[in-house]
Amino acid sequence: SQTIHQWPATLVQPVGSPLSLECTVEGTSNPNLYWYRQAAGRGLQLLFYSVGIGQISSEVPQNLSASRPQDRQFILSSKKLLLSDSGFYLCAWSGGGASYEQYFGPGTRLTVT
Amino acid sequence: GQNIDQPTEMTATEGAIVQINCTYQTSGFNGLFWYQQHAGEAPTFLSYNVLDGLEEKGRFSSFLSRSKGYSYLLLKELQMKDSASYLCAVDSYNTDKLIFGTGTRLQVFP
Numbered sequence: 770s771q772t773i774h775q776w777p778a779t780l781v782q783p784v785g786s787p788l789s790l791e792c793t794v795e796g797t798s799n800p801n802l803y804w805y806r807q808a809a810g811r812g813l814q815l816l817f818y819s820v821g822i823g824q825i826s827s828e829v830p831q832n833l834s835a836s837r838p839q840d841r842q843f844i845l846s847s848k849k850l851l852l853s854d855s856g857f858y859l860c861a862w863s864g865g866g867a868s869y870e871q872y873f874g875p876g877t878r879l880t881v882t
Numbered sequence: 883g884q885n886i887d888q889p890t891e892m893t894a895t896e897g898a899i900v901q902i903n904c905t906y907q908t909s910g911f912n913g914l915f916w917y918q919q920h921a922g923e924a925p926t927f928l929s930y931n932v933l934d935g936l937e938e939k940g941r942f943s944s945f946l947s948r949s950k951g952y953s954y955l956l957l958k959e960l961q962m963k964d965s966a967s968y969l970c971a972v973d974s975y976n977t978d979k980l981i982f983g984t985g986t987r988l989q990v991f992p
Contacts, residue, residue, distance in 0.1 A: 801978055812969060812984035813925070820978055828979070859924055867973030867980050868913055868932075873924035 771796035775860050775874035782881055788833075788847040790877050792860030795841065800862040802843040803871065804835055807857040819843060855881045884908040886983035888970050893989045894960050902955045902986045904970035915971040915980065916944050916955045925969055928955070957988075965990045 772795045782788060794800050801820050805813040815828045817835035825835050832851060836844045843860060858877045863869040885907045894900040906914070913932040917925035931937060931946035931953060943956040955968055967985040974981075 803979070805982075810987075813971075813982040815979055815982075818979050826978075857922075866978045868930075870915075870927045870930065871980065873926070876924050878922075 771862075771872065773860065773862055773872055773874040775858075775877055777877060778875065779878045780880070782850055782879065784852055784881055785849050788845070788850050788854070788879070790845040790858055790860075790879075792843040792845075792874055793841055794862045797841070797862065797864065799840060800864065801866065801869070802837060803861040803863075804843065804845050805859045805861065807859065809856070813859065816845070850881045852881050855879055884972065884974075884981050886970055886972055886981060888968075888983040888986045890984070891987045891989070893991060894957075896960055896962060896990055896992050898960050899956065899958050900960060900988065902957070902968050902988065904953045904955075904983060906951050906953070906970070906972050906983075908951075908972050908974055908981065910974040910976065911948065911951075912973045912975050914944075914946055914953045915969075915973070916953075917969040917971065919967045919969060919985065921966070928968075960990050962990050962992065964988065 774793050803818045804816040807813050819825050819837045833847050860874040861871040863871045887905045915930050916928040918928050919925040929944040936945045941958045946953045967987045969985045970983040971980040
């Protein structure tokens with residue numbers, strides 16, 4: 770069966786510090802991978818998605834970046850965090866394009882202070 | 883552009899029926915998802931509609947009208963555990979991404 774891992778579960782970081790969130794998927798090959806952010810009480814904002822190794826599509830211009838160094842690994846990074854980067858970060862995978870069900874990881878709650 | 887609208891909050895009583903609406907405007911519409919998200923947790927899949935009509939899955943049903951750009955999620959025999967946010971999401975042809983609505987927070991009271 771397929772599983773998706775995200776870590777850390779919670780993170781408190783000062784403004785201006787770097788960020789690295791990792792997501793890994795097990796039990797499937799060549800998944801589509803997604804990073805979303807959810808501000809308190811809000812919907813899901815798509816940040817990045819990837820259909821293959823090294824292929825990243827950015828949806829929102831911001832100080833975040835994403836990389837996919839391996840087939841089942843997706844990393845979200847920032848060189849300098851802003852207060853507005855606080856939120857609940859969710860990684861998801863699917864077996865194909867947008868018409869496929871997406872499976873979400875447990876999420877990382879990031880607080881920038 | 884793409885636009886998805888859902889009510890922000892709804893309340894209902896245990897045992898009742900509630901209908902959560904979603905309207906959308908999008909080019910190249912393909913299908914519509916409903917996800918459930920409990921507070922502090924990840925969303926989980928409920929349904930996916932591509933064709934017009936009602937699809938039933940136990941206590942939950944989802945309806946789609948492509949011509950009207952409209953969908954609803956119907957929850958019957960409400961239980962306290964149904965208190966959650968319900969997210970509507972749209973996918974379009976030739977894309978690899980979903981566009982999510984802001985979600986409807988449902989509170990079920992005893």
